[in-house]
Amino acid sequence: MDNSWRLGPAIGLSAGQSQLLVSLLLLLTRVQPGTDVAAPEHISYVPQLSNDTLAGRLTLSTFTLEQPLGQFSSHNISDLDTIWLVVALSNATQSFTAPRTNQDIPAPANFSQRGYYLTLRANRALYQARGQLHVLRVGNDTHCQPTKIGCNHPLPGPGPYRVKFLVMNDEGPVAETKWSSDTRLQQAQALRAVPGPQSPGTVVIIAILSILLAVLLTVLLAVLIYTCFNSCRSTSLSGPEEAGSVRRYTTHLAFSTPAEGAS
Ligand SMILES: *[C@@H]1O[C@H](CO)[C@@H](O)[C@H](O)[C@H]1NC(C)=O
Ligand SMILES: *[C@@H]1O[C@H](CO)[C@@H](O)[C@H](O)[C@H]1NC(C)=O
Ligand SMILES: *[C@@H]1O[C@H](CO)[C@@H](O)[C@H](O)[C@H]1NC(C)=O
Ligand SMILES: *[C@@H]1O[C@H](CO)[C@@H](O)[C@H](O)[C@H]1NC(C)=O
Ligand SMILES: *[C@@H]1O[C@H](CO)[C@@H](O)[C@H](O)[C@H]1NC(C)=O
Numbered sequence: 001m002d003n004s005w006r007l008g009p010a011i012g013l014s015a016g017q018s019q020l021l022v023s024l025l026l027l028l029t030r031v032q033p034g035t036d037v038a039a040p041e042h043i044s045y046v047p048q049l050s051n052d053t054l055a056g057r058l059t060l061s062t063f064t065l066e067q068p069l070g071q072f073s074s075h076n077i078s079d080l081d082t083i084w085l086v087v088a089l090s091n092a093t094q095s096f097t098a099p100r101t102n103q104d105i106p107a108p109a110n111f112s113q114r115g116y117y118l119t120l121r122a123n124r125a126l127y128q129a130r131g132q133l134h135v136l137r138v139g140n141d142t143h144c145q146p147t148k149i150g151c152n153h154p155l156p157g158p159g160p161y162r163v164k165f166l167v168m169n170d171e172g173p174v175a176e177t178k179w180s181s182d183t184r185l186q187q188a189q190a191l192r193a194v195p196g197p198q199s200p201g202t203v204v205i206i207a208i209l210s211i212l213l214a215v216l217l218t219v220l221l222a223v224l225i226y227t228c229f230n231s232c233r234s235t236s237l238s239g240p241e242e243a244g245s246v247r248r249y250t251t252h253l254a255f256s257t258p259a260e261g262a263s
Contacts, residue, residue, distance in 0.1 A: 088116035
């Protein structure tokens with residue numbers, strides 16, 4: 001005997017009424033999982049570009065995000081759930097639908113068709129405290145195949161891009177953050193224009209280097225002159241001394257002997 005059939009008479013319902021109750025319960029339980037899956041929890045966190053200029057916030061094919069520290073502490077999220085970063089073209093965020101299964105996860109190769117893909121696979125423990133991952137650099141892996149799910153492939157163009165974090169488990173999406181604001185990558189033209197206007201830092205470094213070079217050349221010149229002067233003086237010193245003594249000897253002989261002979 002089924003439990004629900006025993007429940008009916010126990011609370012004073014007829015067989016017909018308890019049948020109705022059971023079908024109502026069945027209807028409710030069938031609807032419940034559907035609404036659960038359709039509405040992942042909303043985390044009111046907006047992903048931010050990193051402030052760390054040393055890490056290279058923006059390049060031609062990468063950008064760097066702040067870590068979403070402590071944003072996934074909800075009871076609905078388990079330590080085993082996967083936290084993905086969704087990378088989307090700004091105009092493709094409306095068409096984004098969170099994948100239901102792991103097979104549905106778009107890889108970088110799907111980007112041109114879909115306008116988004118998932119990468120930087122992580123879990124809650126990695127985002128709990130600073131120091132586990134230093135920077136979140138989108139597009140920094142040149143070695144993985146773009147068809148591989150989760151590959152952090154260099155970004156294909158200047159964008160603009162938007163990103164958000166998506167928490168998934170085996171049954172589908174669990175939670176998601178808000179979309180970031182637009183991020184545009186550097187463009188090739190901007191890079192080519194860089195050698196023209198130099199930053200104050202570069203100017204200072206060039207000035208210091210040229211002063212050092214001038215000092216070095218001066219010292220080198222001084223050393224050359226000094227050694228040359230030394231060796232020139234030592235060879236010319238022996239010359240006049242010999243010539244002088246010879247001249248004194250010969251003049252004495254030449255002027256004294258004929259004068260004595262004449263007087
Ligand atoms: C998440 O969990 C809270 C209780 O911690 C619950 O009130 C809320 O409905 C849950 N959200 C979702 C989307 O399941
Ligand atoms: C980044 O810089 C902004 C403005 O200077 C500041 O408000 C924000 O707190 C900084 N974020 C971090 C993580 O340092
Ligand atoms: C979305 O933006 C990209 C790049 O800016 C552009 O190439 C693409 O055509 C746009 N798609 C739509 C549907 O507007
Ligand atoms: C991604 O592309 C591959 C190959 O083109 C395709 O088999 C797969 O279904 C696509 N995945 C999604 C989520 O679009
Ligand atoms: C890319 O960045 C991620 C996260 O910062 C890091 O785990 C990974 O090792 C980096 N990959 C490469 C090839 O630098």
